[in-house]
Amino acid sequence: MTAPIATRPPTTNGGQLWWWLPRLSILLFLAAIITLFWYLERSDREEKHATLISDMLWLEQNLRFLLHHNEDLFGRFDPQRIGQRETFQAHVAPVIASNSGVIQVLWLAPSGERLDAYPPVSSAPSTETAVAQAGVQRLAGSVAHAVYGPPYPVGGDWRFEVHVPIFHAGELAGIVVGVYSISRLLADGVPWWIAERYQIAIADPSGQSLGQRSNITEIDTDNAYQMPFDPPGHGLILHAISYRSATPMAGRVIIAGLTFLAALVLFSLWTLRRHVQGRLAAESALQNEVAFRKAMEDSVQTGLRARNLDGMITYVNPAFCRMVGYSAGELIGRRPPMPYWAEEYLDETRAMHEKVLAGQAPSEGFEIKLKRRNGEIFDALIIEAPLIDSQGRHTGWMGSVVDITERKRVAELARQQEERLQASARLITMGEMASSLAHELNQPLAAISSYATGCRNLIAAGAPQNEIDGAIAKCQEQAQRAGRIIRRIYEFVQRQEPKNESCDIGLLINDLIMLLDGDARRQRVRIQREIAPDLPVWQADRILLGQAILNLMKNGIDAMAQTEEAARVLTVRAASFAGQVLISVADRGCGIGAETAAQLFEPFYTTKQEGLGMGLKICRSVVEAHHGRLWFETNPAGGTIFHIALPCPTT
Numbered sequence: 001m002t003a004p005i006a007t008r009p010p011t012t013n014g015g016q017l018w019w020w021l022p023r024l025s026i027l028l029f030l031a032a033i034i035t036l037f038w039y040l041e042r043s044d045r046e047e048k049h050a051t052l053i054s055d056m057l058w059l060e061q062n063l064r065f066l067l068h069h070n071e072d073l074f075g076r077f078d079p080q081r082i083g084q085r086e087t088f089q090a091h092v093a094p095v096i097a098s099n100s101g102v103i104q105v106l107w108l109a110p111s112g113e114r115l116d117a118y119p120p121v122s123s124a125p126s127t128e129t130a131v132a133q134a135g136v137q138r139l140a141g142s143v144a145h146a147v148y149g150p151p152y153p154v155g156g157d158w159r160f161e162v163h164v165p166i167f168h169a170g171e172l173a174g175i176v177v178g179v180y181s182i183s184r185l186l187a188d189g190v191p192w193w194i195a196e197r198y199q200i201a202i203a204d205p206s207g208q209s210l211g212q213r214s215n216i217t218e219i220d221t222d223n224a225y226q227m228p229f230d231p232p233g234h235g236l237i238l239h240a241i242s243y244r245s246a247t248p249m250a251g252r253v254i255i256a257g258l259t260f261l262a263a264l265v266l267f268s269l270w271t272l273r274r275h276v277q278g279r280l281a282a283e284s285a286l287q288n289e290v291a292f293r294k295a296m297e298d299s300v301q302t303g304l305r306a307r308n309l310d311g312m313i314t315y316v317n318p319a320f321c322r323m324v325g326y327s328a329g330e331l332i333g334r335r336p337p338m339p340y341w342a343e344e345y346l347d348e349t350r351a352m353h354e355k356v357l358a359g360q361a362p363s364e365g366f367e368i369k370l371k372r373r374n375g376e377i378f379d380a381l382i383i384e385a386p387l388i389d390s391q392g393r394h395t396g397w398m399g400s401v402v403d404i405t406e407r408k409r410v411a412e413l414a415r416q417q418e419e420r421l422q423a424s425a426r427l428i429t430m431g432e433m434a435s436s437l438a439h440e441l442n443q444p445l446a447a448i449s450s451y452a453t454g455c456r457n458l459i460a461a462g463a464p465q466n467e468i469d470g471a472i473a474k475c476q477e478q479a480q481r482a483g484r485i486i487r488r489i490y491e492f493v494q495r496q497e498p499k500n501e502s503c504d505i506g507l508l509i510n511d512l513i514m515l516l517d518g519d520a521r522r523q524r525v526r527i528q529r530e531i532a533p534d535l536p537v538w539q540a541d542r543i544l545l546g547q548a549i550l551n552l553m554k555n556g557i558d559a560m561a562q563t564e565e566a567a568r569v570l571t572v573r574a575a576s577f578a579g580q581v582l583i584s585v586a587d588r589g590c591g592i593g594a595e596t597a598a599q600l601f602e603p604f605y606t607t608k609q610e611g612l613g614m615g616l617k618i619c620r621s622v623v624e625a626h627h628g629r630l631w632f633e634t635n636p637a638g639g640t641i642f643h644i645a646l647p648c649p650t651t
Helices: 013-075 085-097 127-143 182-189 192-197 249-299 318-324 343-357 405-461 465-493 505-522 542-559 594-599 615-625
Strands: 102-108 114-118 152-154 157-168 171-181 198-203 209-213 219-228 237-243 303-308 313-316 366-371 377-388 394-403 501-504 526-531 537-540 569-577 580-586 629-634 640-647
Touching: 013 085, 013 157, 013 171, 013 182, 013 192, 013 198, 013 219, 013 237, 013 249, 085 102, 085 114, 127 152, 127 157, 127 171, 157 182, 157 209, 171 182, 182 198, 182 209, 192 198, 192 237, 249 318, 303 318, 318 394, 343 366, 343 394, 377 405, 405 465, 405 615, 501 505, 501 542, 505 526, 505 542, 505 569, 505 580, 537 542, 542 569, 542 580, 542 615, 542 640, 615 629
Parallel strands: 526 569
Antiparallel strands: 102 114, 102 171, 152 157, 157 171, 198 209, 198 237, 219 237, 303 313, 303 394, 366 377, 377 394, 501 537, 569 580, 580 640, 629 640
């Protein structure tokens, strides 16, 4: 038997909450972890950006201070003294060597003529640069203040100039021009710790880098800052890009730990979810299985009762409750004597109960009488089996109880019906035998009459008393003989069990042949007898067994009604063989067809128009009642042979 496939139980509102809650918790946990990581990353970036701005402001201020300091140095030049070449170099050389970003200093006349330069100028500037420088010179002289010129390329470097006008006695005495190299300015003005953090560059308004200082090529383009580079101005931009720094080891360890813990929590939740799902599926399957078995138990009509080793009831099914009339609550937990035990059979029931608990109950079951709640006694067939748990331990007994009251009633009715049929068959046979038995009774009755007449004659003649007594004794003997015949006929028609009495099979068959002799002669049938002389004396009911053999002989005679007269021979044999007495009745009739053979021993089946169909059925019952066997076979000479095998009596 296959259990139905387990299905997911319907989800209630509470079930939906418990189904969504762990998923929602996992999502919230993941969102919290991601938010934490995002917040830490964002805080770190903001902190780095704030530090970058602070450093850039400091750097811009430092460069501005450096440029203003150089302006002050240039403005302090004495025009009369720097006009001498040695004095000019003595004033300028420290400025160039002091890491101020200045790589060259020029001394120009008010007209713009170059009077001196340190170091000397190696090549003339381009026309465009010269024009720009002249403009800056004029502007510086007119505003009497230091003016920065636009950047210009020289070789692979970019430079810019600062023009500082020098006045003497209120007149423009000349212009000191400081030439800055942007690369040198960055190298001198950017501290090493700034260079370790950022890439510092000076770019023109178009974004072209004019010079930069960078120690590491890997940069973080997301963290950059730029600000105007004024002075010198002209759209220059001081640009800084943060290096991509590695996350600190502690932070990496914390992040790795949080990631590991988050993964562990997720794995735990996933495992727990699978465990819960498996458990829910198992519970659902168990519920379906319980419902299936409950429906199956409710549908069966066989009562089931479980008891532990002490005889206490631990389980009853609805069929058993209906059978005895008690509810499961009234029976479970009860110990002997049980309320359904009949008081009339209490000792027998208790003895069987003890036998079951001792493991000695019949494996094929036993019948016992139980009592319903309304007091009705019923017959029950109980089959007990050991109750074994999952550990293989014997924990009690499981009994199946079947109410066989109706079955026994039907069997009793069938038995009574069969007895009535047998009685009817006997009556019919008796009628048929009556004419044959008449002469049996006539003989003793005639003898009695003769002996009585003789006694009267002897008395009238004054015969001696001993002669009269002998005649009276013979008369009495014949009367007893007639009485025995009448009594056996009476007993034959009664529904009584077969009697065991000494029976000589040979004499019985001879008597039966004599009874049928007249009938055989009328039907022109010759009866042949082959009786072995050494047949044992057998304990049997002579009347019933004789009736069976007589019926077979009569059937054989009737079966030869259509047989040629010369072939009408009925052969009766009796012999002892292999511990059995074998009796056979062979006729030369038409035989028995296959269809008739299949139903020959069934009740009320007959091939005779006047028959009842009970003769062979009764014959077989009589033979089986004597522990024998009745069968038939085809006679090789034509017709049928009926055999009776009776076990020989033990000596």
